[in-house]
Amino acid sequence: MLTIVDYGVGNLFNIQKAFQSLGSDVRISNNPEEIINSDRLLLPGVGSYEAGITALKENGIDQVVREFADSGRPMMGICLGMQLMLSVSEENGNWPGLDLIEGKVVRFTGPAPTGKPYKIPQIGWNSISKPGNVDVNWKNSVLESLDAEDTAYVYFLHSYYVIPEDAGCVLAETNYGRDTFCSVLMKDNLVGCQFHPERSGKVGLGILKSFINH
């Protein structure tokens, strides 16, 4: 059973529909018992970091999510859900995250005053690729379906991105404006997608499918 954590933030239904279309046994839950007794966990999220971490703590769900992560079972964070797994975010202050993966969350650099203009948030499709400076294998990861592809486009909608302490956690990176940032994060049983795989067409569904089959 795959459980999508409902902590009051984000549109869970599209994620649920995506997993259902892949034939997965999936439920949405805010019940700690159900959450801890799942085979796989999905941490969704849109909106501000402050609202996200506050909502997680409010219902004690942060504790059970940590327990699940410690158990070694597969867990995926999407967008804000992925960012919440890090240690701290610089969004509107300094907000502590779940600290499942060491690192921080920072804002896009933004265009240089005399440089080429671009917008924040990044809203749209962009390509994900193997990090240039690290030897990385996509086989046996959630990105295995993309291993043979030249370019894979996925859909982003965000103003902040993660910087893990350990560069070895960066499974895929993406260029936007003046930044090259981590678009897929992986550490042991934990994986994070900055983009929305449930809104990334067939490429995204392939990633979700790999997560179920992992």
Add this chain to the structure above:
Amino acid sequence: MSHPTRVISRLDIKGPNLVKGLQFEGNRVLGTAQQFSEIYYHEGADELIYQDVVASLYKRNSLKEIVQKTSETMAIPLTVAGGIRSIEDINDLLRAGADKVAINTAAVSDPNFLSEAARIFGSQCIVLSIESYRQQNGRCEVWTDYGREVSNFETVEWAKRAEELGVGEILLTSINNEGMGNGFDVEIVEAVSSSVSVPVIACGGAGKPEHFKEVVIEGKADAVAAASIFHYHYCRPVNQPTMSYSSADLRMGAQIDSGNIEFLNEGYGGEDGLMVEPCSISGIKEFLNNNGVETRTT
């Protein structure tokens, strides 16, 4: 570094049907919204916009059902517009599967609605829809109620104000150019895009591939939305049966008329008076890619 530009299909919806007018007038039925949505998903549209064209008349957005149906099978982002007037409306549509909502009339009546919505749902879900009309003297003003009412807001100023209020994106439609196939109002797109730091989607006027290039390069649009140029291409499927106007799917119910079905009656051959040169989504993307504008290729 550059990133891909979005090519978006805008569907004007009345009941279950996809309709298309000119400058927001005279909606012709072209088929069902569901059929066209599926086509666009498979053909590589980067996003879809559903515009409820009778929302102002009925004082509400009626697209929840079509949103629910289509978001189940289409894994691409969806923005819903038309008659969104309350926090509850937004909540209903997001829960039904919409990723973003675009607000016009309600925001002009009460700009604080935008900041409240952004605060509750997050800026990324809240799009300001601007229907911009260029007067003879060059002043661009904001119209509401899908082209039925005039406000005294000036387009660029309103866009800047909305950004301050917390919207995550702006959907800018030129009423003068809409459906005419003569190109976008590049000037107003550029004026708005260079005045705000959030993405701007240009809409209204696409007639051929060159127009898309113009509005991105000269207009500095971050994304381009079009309706006629795509709908008139796909409503003539090569290997599929022509949709019959007497199909139950195209009826909206006993109390409401079936809409302007003249175009359908002519069996999809009636290209007389088409203002656009119909083109596929991949045709537009290929043209853009060959002309210095990166797009998502599938």
